Amino acid sequence: MNCMQTAHSFLLSVLLSGSALATDFHVSHAGSGTKDGSNAANAAAAASASSLFNDTLQPGDRLLFSAGDYKGLSLNLAKGGTKEKPKVVVGAAGAVFSSNWTIEKPDKGATAIALAPGLSHVIFKDLAIRNYCFAVRANAAKETPRSGLVFDNVEMEQMRHGFYLSDCDDLTFRGCDMKRYSKHGFRFEQGCDRVRLSQCTADCSEGDAVWETKTEVFTFGFLLNNGGEPNTAFVFEDCLAKNNIKSNQTAKYTNGDGFVAEGNSKDVSYIRCRALRNQDGGFDLKVKDVTLTDCIAIGHRRDFRLWFNGTLKNCFGGWSQTGLWTKGGPVILDGCTFIGHRRSSLEIEDNAPGPLTLNNCLLVTGDAKIGAAIGKYDGTGTVEVKTAEEAGLSKADPAWDGLGTAMDSSKHADKGYRTAR
Numbered sequence: 001m002n003c004m005q006t007a008h009s010f011l012l013s014v015l016l017s018g019s020a021l022a023t024d025f026h027v028s029h030a031g032s033g034t035k036d037g038s039n040a041a042n043a044a045a046a047a048s049a050s051s052l053f054n055d056t057l058q059p060g061d062r063l064l065f066s067a068g069d070y071k072g073l074s075l076n077l078a079k080g081g082t083k084e085k086p087k088v089v090v091g092a093a094g095a096v097f098s099s100n101w102t103i104e105k106p107d108k109g110a111t112a113i114a115l116a117p118g119l120s121h122v123i124f125k126d127l128a129i130r131n132y133c134f135a136v137r138a139n140a141a142k143e144t145p146r147s148g149l150v151f152d153n154v155e156m157e158q159m160r161h162g163f164y165l166s167d168c169d170d171l172t173f174r175g176c177d178m179k180r181y182s183k184h185g186f187r188f189e190q191g192c193d194r195v196r197l198s199q200c201t202a203d204c205s206e207g208d209a210v211w212e213t214k215t216e217v218f219t220f221g222f223l224l225n226n227g228g229e230p231n232t233a234f235v236f237e238d239c240l241a242k243n244n245i246k247s248n249q250t251a252k253y254t255n256g257d258g259f260v261a262e263g264n265s266k267d268v269s270y271i272r273c274r275a276l277r278n279q280d281g282g283f284d285l286k287v288k289d290v291t292l293t294d295c296i297a298i299g300h301r302r303d304f305r306l307w308f309n310g311t312l313k314n315c316f317g318g319w320s321q322t323g324l325w326t327k328g329g330p331v332i333l334d335g336c337t338f339i340g341h342r343r344s345s346l347e348i349e350d351n352a353p354g355p356l357t358l359n360n361c362l363l364v365t366g367d368a369k370i371g372a373a374i375g376k377y378d379g380t381g382t383v384e385v386k387t388a389e390e391a392g393l394s395k396a397d398p399a400w401d402g403l404g405t406a407m408d409s410s411k412h413a414d415k416g417y418r419t420a421r
Contacts, residue, residue: 348375
């Protein structure tokens with residue numbers, strides 16, 4: 001854990017512990033006793049949780065949900081805390097927000113947590129959400145954006161969208177997981193600035209072939225959309241996007257991506273992120289000046305799609321149709337490995353301005369019909385070989401999950417991908 005992560009964890013623990021003046025308010029499904037929320041024996045009913053949060057909680061106070069199934073609960077939150085004293089929403093072990101959404105009618109259903117314009121400085125921790133159309137939604141609010149929201153260990157399952165957010169600034173996501181969705185795991189529609197996602201997962205189907213026939217077109221794990229005002233200053237670190245697939249698409253070009261950044265997004269970077277088994281792109285990035293460091297992409301049509309300029313440092317692409325595709329430039333690859341691609345390691349569109357530069361990369365071209373590249377690239381210290389054995393990758397396996405040292409070359413210590421340490 002680096003110094004920044006340590007400081008963040010310490011600050012979060014301080015905020016969650018509250019102060020001598022902070023008050024805990026308790027909620028159960030039906031409520032108990034006086035139902036004023038003053039303690040567990042007098043827990044407020046879930047139906048009054050929104051008004052309790054908005055009208056009774058003061059900055060620094062906590063709203064605690066006891067164990068139980070909160071069937072049909074929808075929170076509408078409007079009044080947050082302060083930077084020094086955020087309000088906190090916490091779920092106990094066994095507390096589940098649930099509704100009646102089904103993938104058979106994916107656009108019908110409720111929202112678990114709605115964030116009103118201007119809502120700021122709230123921490124959401126240890127929440128489990130099931131079967132809603134939206135887990136957390138914030139509609140467009142350009143004049144009154146939200147800010148300072150923290151989502152820590154929010155687990156979501158079976159819904160159309162996990163997070164669907166507009167006009168939210170200074171956001172933090174840590175350990176939030178979304179699985180079995182029909183459309184998108186994490187969608188940032190517009191106007192979200194200074195956002196960090198750490199150790200978050202978007203797994204569309206968990207590999208379930210039946211679920212993959214029911215998903216919608218354009219299933220994406222993490223999406224920075226082109227919905228209006230740009231999304232800016234995003235950092236994704238240690239995030240995983242997998243199984244974004246609709247297997248029964250009839251269009252000529254089928255889609256389904258792990259990480260997507262549309263064209264008006266700005267200042268976007270990916271660190272130690274993994275994209276595994278997505279139908280089209282692992283990383284489909286239309287943003288300029290994008291950077292990827294220590295990232296893994298396996299099992300796609302194209303592992304990395306860069307529409308403009310960008311840099312890949314110590315990245316790995318494998319066992320897909322194509323490793324890197326670009327129609328932009330300049331694109332720089334430093335110390336990257338590409339292996340097992342059916343078409344080519346690299347593809348450069350005819351009208352791409354380029355250049356595509358490879359420094360100390362390792363290309364394992366295998367039996368690809370067109371070899372290492374379609375189009376010209378400049379390589380300094382880059383090695384092309386035919387087999388994994390020649391590359392010093394004795395444990396090369398298309399089922400690799402991107403963790404561990406299996407793809408560190410034993411023969412080319414200064415070439416290609418090395419496990420991030």
